[in-house]
Amino acid sequence: MSLLASIIDSSDDAIISKSLDGTITSWNRAAETMYGYKAEEILGKSIALLSHSERADEMRDILQRIKEGQRVDHYDTLRLRSDGSTIAISLTVSPIRDLGGNIIGASSIARDITQRKQGEEKFRHFLEHIDAEKKALDRVNDELRMEISQRQKTEEELQAKSRELERSNADLEHFAYIASHDLQEPLRMVASYLELLAKRYQGQLDEKADKFIGYAVDGAARMQKLIEGLLAYARVERQGKALGATDCEAVLQATLLNLQVTIEEKSARVSHDPLPTVLGDADQLTILFQNLIGNALKFCQNQPPCVHIGATMQDSEWVFAVRDNGIGIVPEHAGRIFMMFQRLHTRTQYAGLGIGLAIAKKIVERHGGRMWVEAQSGQGSTFFFTLRPWKA
Ligand code: ADP
DSSP: HHHHHHHHOOOOEEEEEEEEESEEEEEEEHHHHHHHOOHHHHHHSGGGGOGGGGGGTTHHHHHHHHHOOEEEEEEEEEEOOOOEEEEEEEEEEEEEEEEESSSEEEEEEEEEHHHHHHHHHHHHHHHHHHHHHHHHHHHHHHHHHHHOOOOOOOHHHHHHHHHHHHHHHHHHHHHHHHHHHHHHHHHHHHHHHHHHHHHHTTSOOOHHHHHHHHHHHHHHHHHHHHHHHHHHHHHHHOOOOEEEEEHHHHHHHHHHHHHHHHHHHTTEEEEOOOOOOOEHHHHHHHEEEEHHHHHHHHHHHHHHHEEEEEEETTTTTTEEEEEESSSOGGGGGGGGSSSSSSSSSTTTTTTSSSOOHHHHHHHHTTTOOEEEEETTTTSSSSEEEOOBBBOO
C-alpha cells in the first residue's frame, strides 16, 4: 500500500471517490464503519445508495457543481447507512482531474457530526427552555406589576377614605364642641331657675310637685355634667398643648394629690414602678392617670383597693399598666367601655357618666399611642397604654 493509501485508510473521516456518473471508485475503512458497507460490496455501485430521502436531489446537484470545477466545502447534510439509519455528516467534495486537467470524478471527505448535531439540538432545546422560562418570568413580572398597581390603588383608596374619615371626625368633633358649648348657656339658665323654683317653693306645693322639681334639678345637673364631659372630649384635640418632655413621676404625684380624699376614704394602697419621662402634654396625662386610677378606686370589691402603676419599655415605646384588684370586666364587654357614654353598670351601682375612658383613649391616641384592657370578671383589671419616650 502506498503512503497516501495508508494515510487515507487510517483516517477517521470517510474518504470516497466516484466517477462523474456517481459510480463509487474508492472507499476507505472509515467509510466502512460510517456507512456500514464493506468496500468490496459497494465499489462499482452508485453513490445514490447513500442518498437520504430528505436530501433527494442533493447528489445530482453536487456532481453538477463538480463537473463545473467547483468545490463543496463543509456542507452539513444527511446520509443513509446500510441498516437504513440516518447519519449526519459534514461533507467536503472536490473534483478529480486527469493529467490533462479534465475533470473525471469527485473525491469526498465526510465527518460524522451526529454528536455535534445532538449537542446543537440539546443547545436549541436549552435555548427554547430558557425562552419559555423567560416568558413565564415575564408573565409573573406582569402579574406582580398588576398586583402592585392594584395594591397602590387600594392603598390610595384607603388613604382617601381615611382622610375622609378624619375630616368627618373633625366635623363631628367641631359639631359636638359647638353644640355642647352653645347648650351650656341655656342649660345653665334652666338649672338655676329650677334651683330657684326648688328653693322658693319647696313645701309650698304638694308632695308630688316637690318630687318633680327634685327630678328636674337632678336631670339638669346631670345634663350639665354630660355636656362638660363632651366638651372635655372635644378639647383633647382642640386645646391640647404641644408635646414635650413630661416627667410621669410628677404627673402621678399631681394625680394622687387630686385623688387624696378618695384614697383615704377607701383606705386604698397605690404603688408604682419608677416612671419615665415621656413625650407628652402634662395636663392631659394628668387627666389620663386620674381617669384610670379614679376608676380603679371606684370599681372596687368589698376590700380596700390596691392599685399598681407599672411602666416597661417594649419595642422602643413605654407600656404603662394600671392594675387593680377590683370587680374586673366580662371580656366580651371590654371593647365597648372605651366608647363615649358606654357603661357596664347603672348609676345607682357606681356613679359616673361613661366619658372617662373615652377621653383617656383619645388622649393616648393624640400622643400617638394605643390603649387596651385585660380583665376577667371578679379578678381585677389592668388598663394598658403606650407612650413615646422623650428623646432630648
Ligand atoms: P364611668 O367611670 O363614668 O362609668 P368610664 O368611661 O371611665 O366611665 O368607664 C366606662 C365603664 O368601664 C365603667 O362604667 C365600668 O363599667 C368600666 N370600667 C372602667 N374602669 C374599670 C375598672 N377599673 N374596673 C372595672 N370596670 C371598669
